[in-house]
Amino acid sequence: MVAVGVLAGLSVLSLLTYGYLSWDSLGLGPGETEATRTGLGEELGAGAPSSQPHIIFILADDQGFRDVGYHGSEIRTPTLDKLAAEGVKLENYYVQPMCTPSRSQFITGKYQIHTGLQHSIIRPTQPNCLPLDNVTLPQKLKEVGYSTHMVGKWHLGFYRRECMPTQRGFDTFFGSLLGSGDYYTHFKCDSPGICGYDLYENDNAAWDHDNGIYSTQMYTQKVQQILASHNPRKPIFLYIAYQAVHSPLQAPGRYFEHYRSINNINRRRYAAMLACLDEAINNVTLALKKYGYYENSIIIYSSDNGGQPMAGGSNWPLRGSKGTYWEGGIRAVGFVHSPLLKNKGSVCKELVHITDWFPTLITLAEGQINEDIQLDGYDIWETISEGRRSPRVDILHNIDPIYTKAKNGSWAAGYGIWNTAIQSAIRVNHWKLLTGNPGYSDWVPPQAFSNAGPNRWHNERVSWSAGKTVWLFNITADPYERVDLSARYPDVVKQLLRRLSQFNKTAVPVRYPPKDPRSNPKLNGGVWGPWFKEDEKKKKSDKSKGASKQKKNKNKKKAN
Numbered sequence: 001m002v003a004v005g006v007l008a009g010l011s012v013l014s015l016l017t018y019g020y021l022s023w024d025s026l027g028l029g030p031g032e033t034e035a036t037r038t039g040l041g042e043e044l045g046a047g048a049p050s051s052q053p054h055i056i057f058i059l060a061d062d063q064g065f066r067d068v069g070y071h072g073s074e075i076r077t078p079t080l081d082k083l084a085a086e087g088v089k090l091e092n093y094y095v096q097p098m099c100t101p102s103r104s105q106f107i108t109g110k111y112q113i114h115t116g117l118q119h120s121i122i123r124p125t126q127p128n129c130l131p132l133d134n135v136t137l138p139q140k141l142k143e144v145g146y147s148t149h150m151v152g153k154w155h156l157g158f159y160r161r162e163c164m165p166t167q168r169g170f171d172t173f174f175g176s177l178l179g180s181g182d183y184y185t186h187f188k189c190d191s192p193g194i195c196g197y198d199l200y201e202n203d204n205a206a207w208d209h210d211n212g213i214y215s216t217q218m219y220t221q222k223v224q225q226i227l228a229s230h231n232p233r234k235p236i237f238l239y240i241a242y243q244a245v246h247s248p249l250q251a252p253g254r255y256f257e258h259y260r261s262i263n264n265i266n267r268r269r270y271a272a273m274l275a276c277l278d279e280a281i282n283n284v285t286l287a288l289k290k291y292g293y294y295e296n297s298i299i300i301y302s303s304d305n306g307g308q309p310m311a312g313g314s315n316w317p318l319r320g321s322k323g324t325y326w327e328g329g330i331r332a333v334g335f336v337h338s339p340l341l342k343n344k345g346s347v348c349k350e351l352v353h354i355t356d357w358f359p360t361l362i363t364l365a366e367g368q369i370n371e372d373i374q375l376d377g378y379d380i381w382e383t384i385s386e387g388r389r390s391p392r393v394d395i396l397h398n399i400d401p402i403y404t405k406a407k408n409g410s411w412a413a414g415y416g417i418w419n420t421a422i423q424s425a426i427r428v429n430h431w432k433l434l435t436g437n438p439g440y441s442d443w444v445p446p447q448a449f450s451n452a453g454p455n456r457w458h459n460e461r462v463s464w465s466a467g468k469t470v471w472l473f474n475i476t477a478d479p480y481e482r483v484d485l486s487a488r489y490p491d492v493v494k495q496l497l498r499r500l501s502q503f504n505k506t507a508v509p510v511r512y513p514p515k516d517p518r519s520n521p522k523l524n525g526g527v528w529g530p531w532f533k534e535d536e537k538k539k540k541s542d543k544s545k546g547a548s549k550q551k552k553n554k555n556k557k558k559a560n
Helices: 002-017 034-044 079-086 099-108 136-142 216-230 253-259 265-290 354-364 383-386 490-504 534-559
Strands: 054-060 088-090 146-154 172-176 185-192 192-199 236-241 297-303 333-336 345-347 393-398 421-429 433-434 470-474
Touching: 034 297, 054 079, 054 099, 054 265, 054 345, 079 265, 079 297, 079 345, 088 383, 099 136, 099 383, 136 146, 136 236, 172 421, 185 490, 216 236, 236 470, 253 265, 253 393, 297 354, 354 383, 393 490, 421 490, 433 490
Parallel strands: 054 236, 054 297, 088 345, 146 172, 146 236
Antiparallel strands: 088 333, 185 192, 297 333, 393 421, 421 433, 433 470
C-alpha cells in the first residue's frame, strides 16, 4: 500500500512538472493532502454506484491512418498504443472525409443525406447548423440520468443560440465553435478583415481563460476539473473533441525534442502536436483512475477523418487524403478501451461506421431509441466486446449533388441507373464503388516527407484513362485501391449503383446557404458567435405591419 501511495504521489508530481495539473485543477487546497482528497472522494461517492457506464468519447482532428505507433508511424504514441493494445483495435472503421460530416453523424447516428449536411463543412459565416429537429446523443443520454459535458471543437454551426452545444444536450461546453483557429490566442480569420475570438464557456466568450495556454493542454485541464467535481457514482458522458492535429501546425517547444531528425518542417510540427495529444490522453486516463471512474468506463478513441499530407499527416499505405472518398480520407484510427470489454487485447475487422456510436452508446446507457428516429447506425457493442459479426453490411460514404460535377460523367456511364457526374461513394460487403470526382488520388509514402514537400516526385500516381467516372474495388482483397475492377465486374457495378439510387430517394435537400454579412465578429464584440436573432426579425416584421396599418388608417382619415 505504501508503494502504491508513493507511486501515486510520483505520478501526480510528474503531471505537475509537465504543466497539465495544478493543485487547483486537482481540487486540492493548500492544506489538503492526497489522503484527505481521497476521503472527500468517498464522501462524494456516497450511495449505490450506477450500472450505467461512464462514456468518454475522444475525437482527434485530422489524424492520419498511419499516424499512430501501432500502424508503424515514426511518431511515438505510447498512450494510444497501450490503450489500444489492452482494448479492441477497430481495423475496418470508417468516418467521413471532413470535420462537420463526421461530427454530425456521430451525434445523430444519421448519414449526411438525412440531415442536409451532405456538402462540404459548415463555414463560420454561413447561417447554418445541425438541423434542430435532429435528436442528439447527449439529449438521449440526459433522458436516462447522464451528466453531459463537451470540451473542444464543436463545428456544427452556431448562427442561432438554439444551435449552441448547451442547447443541443450538453450541460456544459468549453471549447471552440469553428473548425480551426490559433492554438494559443484562439483567434480565427475566415477571410481578410473577418476575424474574431473563438473560445467559449457555455454560451459566452471565455475571455477569463485566455491565458495563452496551448489548447490541447487547456482542454485536458478542463476535463480534469470536470472529473474532480463530478460524483463518480453517477453516470457521465464526456465528449472530448481535441483541436489537434488540425492546422495551424503549432506545438509547445519541448515536444519537438524527439523529432529534430524529421527534415520536413510540417511533419516535424505535426509529430510534436501528436506527441502532446498522446500525453494529454494519458492525463485524461490517469484522472479517470484517480477520481474513481475508470473501472466502470468506456473510452472510445477516433479520428474525425484522414490526414492531410500537405499539413504533415500520413495515411500510407492508403490512397488519398482528407476531403476525399478514397480510403485515406475515410478509414480512421479507432479503438475502444474499457474494463467492461469481454475480448480485451483483440482486433476487430468487422465493418464499423461513426454513425454506429449513437445506438451503441444509448443501448449501453440503458436508454431507449424511439421508433420514429430513423437511424443509419447499428448497435455494434457485441461485435466489439465479444467478437461477433457486425450487423452492418454496407456504408453510404456520401452522395453530394452539388460538388463539382465530373466533366465526362453521364447516365449512360451509369447504365441508366445513376448519373456518374455526381460525387458519391458506397461500400457493400467487400465492394466499394466511387462515382464522379472522388478527390486527390495519390498515394503519399513516408519518403515524400523527406524535403520541404510533400514532394510529388515521391508520390505514386495513376493516370486514369480520359473520361473515367466509375471505380470499383474489392476493399478486403485490395485495401489500397490499386486495382480498379469496374470493367471486369459490370454486374457488381450495376448492383451498387442501384443501392446508391435507393439511398438517394431518401435524401433531404442540401443545406448550404450563402454567407451572411451579419456574421462578422466586428458586429458581435470581436467574437465569433450567434448573430441571427429570430425575435428581432419578428419585431421588425411586426413593426412594419403596424406602420403600414397606421399609414392605411391615416389615408382613410384623409379620404374621409
